[in-house]
Amino acid sequence: MTGPATLALASAYLSRYPAEAARAIDAYSPAEIERYLSLVPPERAVPVMNALTPMTGATVLERLPVELRLAVLQQPERSRAVALLGQMPDDRREQVLGELPDGLATQLRQTLEYPEATAGRLMDTAVFSLPAEETVGRAMALLREPHRGSADVHFIKLLDAENRLAGVVDVRKLAFNSPDTVLSSLARAVPAVVGPMAPREEVVEALEAHSLDELMVVDQEGRILGIVRHGTLLNALKSEASLDIQTMVGVSKDERALSSSWFALRKRMPWLQINLLTAFLAASVVGFFENTIATFTALAVLLPVVAGQSGNAGAQALAVTMRGLALREITIGHWLRVMRKEMNAGFWNGVAIAITCGIGVFLWSGSVGLVLVIALSMVISMVAAGIAGALVPIVLARLGQDPAVASSIILTTVTDVAGFFSFLGIATLLSGMLVAGG
């Protein structure tokens, strides 16, 4: 921030490309970010605040001038305020909430009581609802009142005498009916609702099943508590769809890049311990052939090559199969076709890799026996890897498990054992062709 020209450029960037500019300053100190935000008028600063990561946003929020802080927290899309407040320590959160109008503060407090990644936490409690016996004319008059925010209302929620959700009326229908039409005559059933404690996964399932614009959250009596809006639904979908990458390696669904080390430690440990057990299993295969290795130490050098290649080939098969299941492009019933495809791909990739690898090993060792051993075991273990990569997620799904959960750890065990066993087994069988000492 040197001359006035630089300032003007920075301010133009923040105004015109708030999301991009926010990414660029996100890792600066809160004081610096606050200084940048002061370069632009408040209505331009809000989009920048929205695009900051929640953790940064929360620390910056506390330092902002009160009017800008209020502008951020009073946006129509409540979920942003909830995300920021959710990142704050309790005492400072209460201080910030104290500045807000009582009604909004109470609503936000209620939302924040629900656990993270539940429908209650994702919902916006400001809902446009009317008694079912109201008329089109009355609904239109209310929607026209500016503070109702008619631009955000897609569906009017109809309530019965006990204030339970009785149906919804598409706002667009108001245009085609006379003012004295009773709303309930235009209502249609709500395709899906969830309870406030429903996990994000269930929210996303409802979104996908009905291609919803918004999702209503109701209590046990069917009274409406809030709605999860479109932008929040999209974020939830993205979050769920990218989860497999974590669960496949034994990371908890709740861990995020900036979770504490302690959280990461505690949640990852069990799978690492299980992985250790499976590693011992693979090691015992190697131990079984210890005499062969003692005679031909070159085998120890090449052992990781076979296991590494089959591990990678297996991971490829696993990734494609898991994604196919997640996107519902295949079902469990397709197991034979998928397995055949991966077996074929594994075989021919195995042959190709065996050739390259064989040339490399020949140049290094000059031993035709060693080339034969590694080439044969490469093909065998890559076929095994293909089969396992296809079947592990399908079998997990068949057993009613999430096909991603720790699939990578299971697969690695299979590919390690197959790689070690085929390589050392063939070496033992063909030991007459190998040169002792490497």
Added chain:
Amino acid sequence: MTGPATLALASAYLSRYPAEAARAIDAYSPAEIERYLSLVPPERAVPVMNALTPMTGATVLERLPVELRLAVLQQPERSRAVALLGQMPDDRREQVLGELPDGLATQLRQTLEYPEATAGRLMDTAVFSLPAEETVGRAMALLREPHRGSADVHFIKLLDAENRLAGVVDVRKLAFNSPDTVLSSLARAVPAVVGPMAPREEVVEALEAHSLDELMVVDQEGRILGIVRHGTLLNALKSEASLDIQTMVGVSKDERALSSSWFALRKRMPWLQINLLTAFLAASVVGFFENTIATFTALAVLLPVVAGQSGNAGAQALAVTMRGLALREITIGHWLRVMRKEMNAGFWNGVAIAITCGIGVFLWSGSVGLVLVIALSMVISMVAAGIAGALVPIVLARLGQDPAVASSIILTTVTDVAGFFSFLGIATLLSGMLVAGG
């Protein structure tokens, strides 16, 4: 399909839970699926057809009675018809298109000319558009005509004198304005448009940036070609968000679970060959210590345990960091915080695993020296794995690359080399404490 009771049950299941029932029958033969579909009235059969995987759906479609086939292809959401026709061989597709009204057939043919996973292929060409100078009254009259499908129209697209997209009018606004209001006075700018050749990735970026309900596809002159509807946008978002799992292990973006073996072979091969190179690099580390291994063969047995554990710990760190970048919860600027977290988690997980592993190795070998070697190298290599898992995606992103591309292959190289080097290096240093021969 035995008695009448079974038939009634099957038919009830198909009618009431079409999506679930479709998953259950998806892997049956097309003839069997067709027989099941004949159990329910056509309007109940369409949702089942919609929930079948596209590949199965396409083969079943050809066998259906003509009226049911037409019902499937003439649904308002065109993208389903496009997906099914896209799976058919050219000759049979033409045969099916021949049964459709000329207008629809031409529209579908045009859409099918765009490559897969482009905006052109995803769009629906039936768009409700009007000249900008039309009035609210005329728009409402047209929307009321049943065949216009007013239920699907959220925004009226306004066209200028050259038929270019000039803005959109929210259908809900019609309700609040007199019939003689000119539409252009109610218009707002279109937040985002894409060209028909825009890749799905760009479609998803526009969706996320503006939280869109639908996305307009325009040609170079700005004339509207079609719209990508909400359900299709959600599928595209899910498809993109789950892509990292493939790209991280060197699988092409275009591969699907049922792609041909040949496609899989061709596209995966380059990364497998690169992986072979890196495997030789790791092997050369082992080769460097061949003398140590020749003396203490127990090292060869335990070598994969260290590399396997650090590989798995690294994969966990990688997954969480990559997802954080994808969900924009962190930026490149957070590298130090993320690295510190993963270093800490790696160290303490390393200590815990070193203890368990040490006990196991002591029980197996009774050698305190070996326990010391594996425990020390476990901690070192797991810290290295944590650091690498955090930094690999961040460095890739910094270099302007997709943080997922082949990150897993790069990481494995790092963890293998770190694991082998620390384990064999420490063993060589402490060789006085080891027992020759294992």
